[in-house]
Amino acid sequence: xxxxxxxxxxxxxxxxxxxxxxxxxxxxxxxxxxxxxxxxxxxxxxxxxxxxxxxxxxxxxxxxxxxxxxxxxxxxxxxxxxxxxxxxxxxxxxxxxxxxxxxxxxxxxxxxxxxxxxxxxxxxxxxxxxxxxxxxxxxxxxxxxxxxxxxxxxxxxxxxxxxxxxxxxxxxxxxxxxxxxxxxxxxxxxxxxxxxxxxxxxxxxxxxxxxxxxxxxxxxxxxxxxxxxxxxxxxxxxxxxxxxxxxxxxxxxxxxxxxxxxxxxxxxxxxxxxx
Amino acid sequence: xxxxxxxxxxxxxxxxxxxxxxxxxxxxxxxxxxxxxxxxxxxxxxxxxxxxxxxxxxxxxxxxxxxxxxxxxxxxxxxxxxxxxxxxxxxxxxxxxxxxxxxxxxxxxxxxxxxxxxxxxxxxxxxxxxxxxxxxxxxxxxxxxxxxxxxxxxxxxxxxxxxxxxxxxxxxxxxxxxxxxxxxxxxxxxxxxxxxxxxxxxxxxxxxxxxxxxxxxxxxxxxxxxxxxxxxxxxxxxxxxxxxxxxxxxxxxxxxxxxxxxxxxxxxxxxxxxx
Numbered sequence: 032x033x034x035x036x037x038x039x040x041x042x043x044x045x046x047x048x049x050x051x052x053x054x055x056x057x058x059x060x061x062x063x064x065x066x067x068x069x070x071x072x073x074x075x076x077x078x079x080x081x082x083x084x085x086x087x088x089x090x091x092x093x094x095x096x097x098x099x100x101x102x103x104x105x106x107x108x109x110x111x112x113x114x115x116x117x118x119x120x121x122x123x124x125x126x127x128x129x130x131x132x133x134x135x136x137x138x139x140x141x142x143x144x145x146x147x148x149x150x151x152x153x154x155x156x157x158x159x160x161x162x163x164x165x166x167x168x169x170x171x172x173x174x175x176x177x178x179x180x181x182x183x184x185x186x187x188x189x190x191x192x193x194x195x196x197x198x199x200x201x202x203x204x205x206x207x208x209x210x211x212x213x214x215x216x217x218x219x220x221x222x223x224x225x226x227x228x229x230x231x232x233x234x235x236x237x238x239x240x241x242x243x244x245x246x247x248x249x250x251x252x253x254x255x256x257x258x259x260x261x262x263x264x265x266x267x268x269x270x271x272x273x274x275x276x277x278x279x280x281x282x283x284x285x286x287x288x289x290x291x292x293x294x295x296x297x298x299x300x301x302x303x304x305x306x
Numbered sequence: 307x308x309x310x311x312x313x314x315x316x317x318x319x320x321x322x323x324x325x326x327x328x329x330x331x332x333x334x335x336x337x338x339x340x341x342x343x344x345x346x347x348x349x350x351x352x353x354x355x356x357x358x359x360x361x362x363x364x365x366x367x368x369x370x371x372x373x374x375x376x377x378x379x380x381x382x383x384x385x386x387x388x389x390x391x392x393x394x395x396x397x398x399x400x401x402x403x404x405x406x407x408x409x410x411x412x413x414x415x416x417x418x419x420x421x422x423x424x425x426x427x428x429x430x431x432x433x434x435x436x437x438x439x440x441x442x443x444x445x446x447x448x449x450x451x452x453x454x455x456x457x458x459x460x461x462x463x464x465x466x467x468x469x470x471x472x473x474x475x476x477x478x479x480x481x482x483x484x485x486x487x488x489x490x491x492x493x494x495x496x497x498x499x500x501x502x503x504x505x506x507x508x509x510x511x512x513x514x515x516x517x518x519x520x521x522x523x524x525x526x527x528x529x530x531x532x533x534x535x536x537x538x539x540x541x542x543x544x545x546x547x548x549x550x551x552x553x554x555x556x557x558x559x560x561x562x563x564x565x566x567x568x569x570x571x572x573x574x575x576x577x578x579x580x581x
Contacts, residue, residue, distance in 0.1 A: 049394050049516060087533070088533070090533065090535065091533075092370055092502065092532055092533050095367055111506050120441040142312040143414045201536070201537050203536055203537075205539075235517060235519075235520040235523070235525075236511075236523050236525060237526060237529065238517065238519070238520035239517045239520075241512060241516060242513065242515070244510075245513035245514075248509060248510070250509050250510075252539070253531075253539075253541070254512065254531055254541075255531060256528075256529055256530060256531075258362070258363070258364050258365065258367050259369050260365065260367070261476070261478055262478075263364040263478050263480050263581070264364065264480075264527070264528075265529070266529075292417060306538070306539060
């Protein structure tokens with residue numbers, strides 16, 4: 032894949048940047064944006080070739096805003112990556128483990144390092160808007176006795192030093208990111224398909240939708256539902272399944288699904304990330 | 307149902323209090339708590355008889371924190387209510403539509419009243435932690451030219467005046483609340499069952515789970531998934547279906563479901579709220 036601009040949400044040095052490097056190489060050019068809506072717009076407007084959107088975390092669950100944005104924009108999923116979330120304690124000259132008094136980070140990251148704070152009861156947790164942003168702030172203000180919790184990439188981007196590695200309580204903390212593009216390319220080796228659909232409002236509708244996969248021995252890997260705007264108590268479904276849209280079996284399944292749905296869109300066909 | 311204490315999240319005068327009054331009568335005694343976790347704890351600890359937890363909104367989607375809390379606590383769903391979210395502009399003496407300059411409310415409420423702010427471009431939106439809390443703050447500080455957006459209940463609780471009714475852009479804005487109790491009672495006329503389950507990790511697992519309902523012509527009204535903690539890329543499912551657990555058909559379906567699941571829990575059987 033060529034080295035080219037990828038829009039990411041958050042500051043330089045974020046977990047999104049770590050995921051972008053894992054997927055596209057360490058020299059990838061990232062375009063930081065404040066919001067998820069902005070990264071989708073960057074690609075739609077042609078400002079960036081790709082954007083990288085976190086879609087689910089194995090502890091916190093789905094990122095619903097990005098599920099909604101997938102349908103609001105005409106972008107295509109071309110790759111995915113599952114990033115293990117590893118938290119490091121990062122500081123600048125003047126701060127050591129001995130004089131550490133304050134730790135800045137995003138509230139979710141602080142909550143995921145509970146055991147570290149139990150071992151260091153005198154260290155104050157200070158919530159900040161962003162993990163990498165807290166490293167950036169310390170790089171500028173050089174607060175003595177203060178450190179930040181963030182990705183190792185944040186240490187290298189802002190020139191910080193890793194005081195302690197692996198602060199996270201749970202090892203089983205992964206975030207799945209989707210790479211989105213204006214072009215609907217299907218890379219060699221693609222083995223996963225993502226779709227969105229709404230059912231007809233009839234009894235057994237969802238069962239009929241899932242039957243098109245079960246009857247063809249097609250495995251589902253994820254299912255998500257979101258409210259249908261303007262239709263209270265009706266839902267849109269998002270489904271990931273194992274296969275390639277160029278295979279006859281998948282084409283037949285999607286044809287069959289079109290018969291039993293009101294709305295159906297293929298969001299992309301791509302290579303499953305390593306688990 | 308007897309008049310008794312119901313724990314609600316947020317300040318007095320919130321939409322949760324409006325929902326509690328709609329379900330249990332206007333004299334219901336509410337016990338305001340800061341967090342959703344605290345309302346579940348109040349019932350578990352016997353401090354309140356019930357708690358009322360918002361579980362989904364027709365625009366924003368499911369309240370995932372409350373889905374998780376349902377499984378962390380041993381409470382039972384005994385009733386539900388669907389509240390239409392109607393936003394009112396509430397002020398105190400000294401503020402009129404003519405001198406209005408600032409409107410305080412929760413960011414979601416401010417976002418849901420976009421058309422009002424387009425019609426009044428000189429009025430500043432000021433985000434606040436809570437809808438009813440912004441009315442409470444104005445009742446205390448009496449800021450001239452400032453109003454708040456909240457439920458009509460907030461006006462009566464804090465003695466404010468409704469300057470303008472129905473500020474919301476979308477009429478189709480409903481929040482569904484669940485009433486939870488330590489006792490698993492099934493009220494007369496109950497016609498809805500909520501369950502949680504995890505599938506066995508085999509091909510077609512979810513399809514087999516849904517088949518136990520489809521094969522018995524049992525209608526599903528909602529399905530939700532959440533990550534299974536400690537098992538990355540595996541999911542728990544929450545399902546609502548039409549029926550009463552005392553009916554033979556529902557008992558057979560649940561017996562059948564137990565055969566094809568790893569974990570199964572009935573969360574409650576109750577009367578469906580008016581739609």
